[in-house]
Amino acid sequence: MIVLGIETSCDETAAAVIRDDRTIMSNLVLSQLEEHRAFGGVVPEVAARAHLDHLDTLIKGAMDDAGIGFADLSGVAATCGPGLIGGVMVGMMAAKAIAAACHLPFIAINHLEAHALTPRLTDDLEFPYLLLLVSGGHTQILVAEAVGVYRHWGGTMDDALGECFDKSAKLMGLPYPGGPHLEQAAHGCLNPAAACARFPLPRPLKGRPELDFSFSGLKTAVRAHVDKLPPGDLRREDVADLSYSFQDAICDVLQDRLGRALIKFKATYQPTQPSLVLAGGVAANLRIRAALTTLAQDNGFRLVAPPVKLCSDNAAMIAWAGIEHLRLGHTHALNVAARPRWPLVEMEGF
Numbered sequence: 001m002i003v004l005g006i007e008t009s010c011d012e013t014a015a016a017v018i019r020d021d022r023t024i025m026s027n028l029v030l031s032q033l034e035e036h037r038a039f040g041g042v043v044p045e046v047a048a049r050a051h052l053d054h055l056d057t058l059i060k061g062a063m064d065d066a067g068i069g070f071a072d073l074s075g076v077a078a079t080c081g082p083g084l085i086g087g088v089m090v091g092m093m094a095a096k097a098i099a100a101a102c103h104l105p106f107i108a109i110n111h112l113e114a115h116a117l118t119p120r121l122t123d124d125l126e127f128p129y130l131l132l133l134v135s136g137g138h139t140q141i142l143v144a145e146a147v148g149v150y151r152h153w154g155g156t157m158d159d160a161l162g163e164c165f166d167k168s169a170k171l172m173g174l175p176y177p178g179g180p181h182l183e184q185a186a187h188g189c190l191n192p193a194a195a196c197a198r199f200p201l202p203r204p205l206k207g208r209p210e211l212d213f214s215f216s217g218l219k220t221a222v223r224a225h226v227d228k229l230p231p232g233d234l235r236r237e238d239v240a241d242l243s244y245s246f247q248d249a250i251c252d253v254l255q256d257r258l259g260r261a262l263i264k265f266k267a268t269y270q271p272t273q274p275s276l277v278l279a280g281g282v283a284a285n286l287r288i289r290a291a292l293t294t295l296a297q298d299n300g301f302r303l304v305a306p307p308v309k310l311c312s313d314n315a316a317m318i319a320w321a322g323i324e325h326l327r328l329g330h331t332h333a334l335n336v337a338a339r340p341r342w343p344l345v346e347m348e349g350f
């Protein structure tokens, strides 16, 4: 079984071909970073136009890299939500057109589900598993029970974690997108203890029994520190120290929230080999990976974190989710609508 996957829900145009034995036959991602940099964030109309300009070439490239023609495909999968609707429409319509012209099944993919299923492409992972999904738009603790069956155990009450990284980085004058730059800046911190004492930051919701997150107060605290520093560009050392303290606070919060989730997961499912999966763009952060590796080990869990290239937005995960559904006989009609909002708990029966 071979599936072509298409991803256009945000600022990456992507196409990939995957075989059901988990071979990535091709995986192309074109980032629109340059188009959006001048605006300091993703502009939906600019994104949709850029997808339109590049998607055909990318699909042809993915098919050529895989060395196959459309007749060799078993299906075409595309992100149909959640995401920026103009962009989602571009990828979804391209996939429907190929499916219609080549008489292939069409599979409508939930972008969040694709992130959630990625560890089954990269690692031989059985259901159920506990999942921390952290990206620019989402922060959720979920249990994946089966393909299409997800339990929502906690989420953010305000900003997503990636958004908090990006906004805090912007306050410090770091380039867009801020997450990776902030992580890089923190490497310049020479004295971690002194940095955290100099720039103390809150740990929102730490110690609370529910598994939710809140990050807007953390961002506001970063702003307060920045405002107290001399006006103008921040000194390199200040950015390094503040970035270090910021990541320290984030890791502390994640360890607290996830620590509770691990206990609940064990009690609920009594798994023989419990796994904690890290997914979404923020999963690229090595400090967070290290903090959660320690937490997982201390609690007898295996931490599964897909390679960075497959954590951020890509089409390999869309094609893989397509294979997971196609194997179960799930296909969708060509009149399925694109959905700007599409919570994972609304997947059942789709």
Ligand code: KG4
Binding pocket: 010, 134, 135, 136, 137, 138, 161, 162, 163, 165, 166, 177, 178, 179, 180, 183, 280, 281, 282, 283, 284, 285, 286, 311, 312, 313
């Ligand atoms: O999953 P993703 O590629 O796109 C969606 O939001 O769906 O995630 C992008 C987010 C951005 O907020 C970006 O700053 C963040 O992931 N990110 C990071 C790192 N790499 C990407 N945040 C912290 N540390 C990183 N190394």
Ligand code: ZN
Binding pocket: 111, 115, 135, 280, 281, 312, 313
């Ligand atoms: Zn994503």
